[in-house]
Amino acid sequence: MQNISQPAPNRTRWLTQETLVAWLFIIPSLLGVTVFVLVPTLRGFYLSFTDSDLINQASFIGLANYQRLIDDPQFWKSLAITSTYVLVNIPFQTVLALTLAMAMWRLTRSIVVRAIIFMPYLIPMLMVMLIWMTILHYDFGPVNGLLKLIGGPNARISFMGQELIIPTIAMINTWRYVGYTALLFFAGLQTIPLELYEAAEIDGASEWRIFRTITLPLLRPVTVFVLITSLVGSFQVYDSVAVATVPSGGPGDATRVIFWYIVNQAFVRFNMGYAAALAVALFIISMAIAWINMSYFRAGSSDLG
Amino acid sequence: MKHQIFRFLTVLVVASLVLAACAAPAAVDTSEIEAQVAELQSQLEAASDNEAMAELEAQIADLQAQLDAAGEEAAEEEPAAEGQVELQYWLWDNLQVPAYQACADAFTEQNPNITITITQQGWSAYWDALTTGFVAGTAPDVFTDHLAKYPEFLDKGLLLDIEPYVVADSVDTSIYLVDPELWVKDGSRYGLPKDWDTIAIFYNMDMLEAAGVDPAELNDLTWNPQDGGTFQEMVARLTLDANGNNGLSPDFDKNNVVQWGFVSGPGDAGSGGQQQWSSFAASTGFTLTDGPWSTQYHYDDPRIAETLQWWADLHNVYNFAPGSDTLAGTDNVGIFQAGAAAMTTEGSWQITNLMGNSTFPVGVALLPTGPEGRKSSINGLSDGIWVGTEHPDEAWEWVKYLASPECANTVGEFGVVFPAQQPAVDKALAAHQAAGRDISAFTIEAAAAGGTYLLPMTEHGSDIAALVQPVLQDIYDGKVQAADVLPDLNEQINALFE
Known part of the structure; x- marks a missing residue:
């Protein structure tokens, strides 16, 4: 606000030496974004108005794919399955990550502890799923072996049955991503000035009170970032489902998440146009989630300044 | 705002220049040189003094030399691009890779300009990768095709018609045991029969011996959808609880089974329960469709409802067979080879694996006889050529070789x-005999009059599979009664053909 009295910069001379350097830095990523994100996205929108199978000549069919989507029970069921996944995954993952980050920050700064917490994120998804599926197997897994020992064969839990497989995969992914999310929170915690904590301690505030009135509000920009990226990522769950189920989407239709349905329509049933419409629906849902988060948490501003 | 758009456009121009620069031709443009030569020659004709003529002649000679060099370069490149062809060949059965590698080696020896690269992926991943390849334009030149899958590929125009090649090379299609006409539609041909398979019972010899069962008994079992016949009695006899009681004992504890008499699963919807419940359903006289290219499914037939209900009850009511919980992450073959079940029904393609790779001796027995006799599915595969191949002639040579007596x-x-x-x-039978395996059940079933049936072979295969799989699962998990849900399912299927 101070430089309001200064003469306005010459806006017509945009190609100064400085901006030229800036453009040189931007161009490589701009090219990448254009070729790999912008063009495919626009093409995706276009395809959603056609009956394309990507093999034969497609024709424009207007909003027919969207009409079909509204009447398609599998779409709504897939949306419900995905929502269940998100509702299990996100709350556990976020709360656990925040707790871990607080523990790392207030109790130990050990790099070894941080590395251990981050470790699951470095294991390939395929191995994570195979290891957990073995651990949780109904007949051969140690978890159910223990339950059987304590409460007999009927005390066993069918983690991979139709009812529990989505919560099971959601919890496995929580285990996998919690370290990564915790590190994001941890980085956010480091931006909070220590004087605030010193002042609070002098005032005799309890640890819980400090957390509620200092840490949580000042962590808000990081929380919004974590929530948006993990919510959007969670709605796009696919790889872990594809690895954990044979045939993928099973048992029955228990794990036919929205992304599974898109892949199935596009590449198994040759309905690329309809799959594109499904993808646009998922895109709109993701945008809505991001927008709600941004406006609810006033993401653009910080309480620090 | 205006400036921003201008900047954006500038960036795009720069980007396109960069891209264009990358794509600039590296080869010498001969037409330009030729034009120069022509220009100089016309000057030469018009020239009067000797000095000028000599210089022009030297220039022409120089350009001519450049032209010759460019021509040589082009000539050198050509045979590499045209002569050597690498064909991609895909199959799903890892056990068959060595056999087809041997065929490929022999083929390349006879056709040194064609090399074959074999890629193998598991059944489920195979079809996902293949259809993705069709869409992405990266499908293999030649691939193993399945009768239940090919109508849909045909519908999308993905397969090359090989009838012109078959006629031109006068291939004898009468040598095949499987009807070659199954791969013909409207005068076009999309494959030559490659192999065939039937279904039989595989059993754990040790478990039979422990239960005092003579393996010969298995060949004479009967079955019906009401009480399961002597087949179900045998399954019960081979099921054991933790206290050592078998399924026939009044003290049998179905909540604590340690050995199941039989293992299979909900069934694969895509192939109509091929090695699972389809032979049981067929032995009641039931057929799922009206034959190849049928537009009618019969999931509303009471006989399939009874069969699937019995199938599910074997687990849910009696626990003589493991449920989905046990099968999660594995399959009937995995459970059988883990030594947790005494019998399973499987296809002849599993002979080498089940009899060769199990830690216990394994035998093969005939399927049980149902109310309308003993029925096994007989299925055939072929090698299809993707319509997008860059080398159709070479691909045909390979397909022809695959279907030849030699391969x-x-x-x-x-x-x-x-x-x-x-x-x-006969060679395959001799190989099994030499290895001490009696697998005659498969060939007896294949040769029996009226003893075989074809799997569903219709359009909309993947749509139908997506509809049927959850219903099969719900029935098998005991969540619904087969008779309650199948009529509605059948209406949905038949609506696809309207």
């Missing part, structure tokens, strides 16, 4: 599958 005999010697030609089948 069939090679495959037969490996004893993994039954090739579609009798001499090669």
Whole structure:
């Protein structure tokens, strides 16, 4: 606000030496974004108005794919399955990550502890799923072996049955991503000035009170970032489902998440146009989630300044 | 705002220049040189003094030399691009890779300009990768095709019609044991029979001995959808609880089973329960469709409802067979080879794996006889050519070789599958005999009059599979009664053909 009295910069001379350097830095990523994100996205929108199978000549069919989507029970069921996944995954993952980050920050700064917490994120998804599926197997897994020992064969839990497989995969992914999310929170915690904590301690505030009135509000920009990226990522769950189920989407239709349905329509049933419409629906849902988060948490501003 | 758009456009121009620069031709443009030569020659004709003529002649000679060099370069490149062809060949059965590698090696020896690269992926991943490849334009030149899958590929125009090649090379299609006309639609041909398979019972010899069962008993079992017949009695006899009681004992504790008499699963919707419940349903006289290219499914038939209900009850009511919980992450073959079940029904393609890779001796027995006799599915595979191949002629040469007696005999010697030609089948049988395996159940079933049926072979295969799979699962998990849900399912299926 101070430089309001200064003469306005010459806006017509945009190609100064400085901006030229800036453009040189931007161009490589701009090219990448254009070729790999912008063009495919626009093409995706276009395809959603056609009956394309990507093999034969497609024709424009207007909003027919969207009409079909509204009447398609599998779409709504897939949306419900995905929502269940998100509702299990996100709350556990976020709360656990925040707790871990607080523990790392207030109790130990050990790099070894941080590395251990981050470790699951470095294991390939395929191995994570195979290891957990073995651990949780109904007949051969140690978890159910223990339950059987304590409460007999009927005390066993069918983690991979139709009812529990989505919560099971959601919890496995929580285990996998919690370290990564915790590190994001941890980085956010480091931006909070220590004087605030010193002042609070002098005032005799309890640890819980400090957390509620200092840490949580000042962590808000990081929380919004974590929530948006993990919510959007969670709605796009696919790889872990594809690895954990044979045939993928099973048992029955228990794990036919929205992304599974898109892949199935596009590449198994040759309905690329309809799959594109499904993808646009998922895109709109993701945008809505991001927008709600941004406006609810006033993401653009910080309480620090 | 205006400036921003201008900047954006500038960036795009720069980007396109960069891209264009990358794509600039590296080769010498001969037409330009030729034009220069012509220009100089016309000057030469018009020139009067000797000095000027000599210089022009030197210039022409120089350009001519450049032209010759460019021509040589082009000539050097050509044979590499045209002569050597690498074909991609895909199959899903890892056990068959060595056999087809042997065929490929022999083929390349006879056709040194064609090399074959074999890629193998598991059944489920195979079809996902193949259809993705069709869409992305990266499908293999030649791939193993399945009768239940090919109508849909045909519908999308993905397969090359090989009838012109078959006629031109006068290929004898009468040598095959499987009807070659199954791969013909409207005068076009999309494959030549490659092999065939039937279904039989595989049993754990140790478990039979422990239960005092004579393996010969298994060949005479009867079955019906009401009480399961002597087949169900045998399954019960081979099921054991933790206290050592079998399924026939009044003290049998169905909540604590340690050995199941039988293992299969909900069934694969895509192939109509091929090695699971389809032979049981067929033995009641039931057929799922009205034959190849049928537009009618019969999931509303009471006989399939009874069969699937019995199938599910074997787990849910009696616990003589493991449920989905046990099968999660594995399959009937995995459970059988883990030594947790005494019998399973499987296809002849599993002979080498189940009899060769199990830690216990394994035998093969005939399927049980149902109310309308003993029925096994007979299925055939072929090698299809993707319509997008860059080398259709070479791909045909490879397909022709795959369907030839020579390759069939090679495959037969490996004893993994039954090739579609009798001499090669004899080789496969000899290989099994030499290994001490009695697998006659498969060939007896194949030869029995009226003893075989075809799997569903219709359009909309993947749509139908997506509809049927959850219903099969719900029935098998005991969540619904088969008779309650199948009529509605059948209406949905038949609506696809309207």
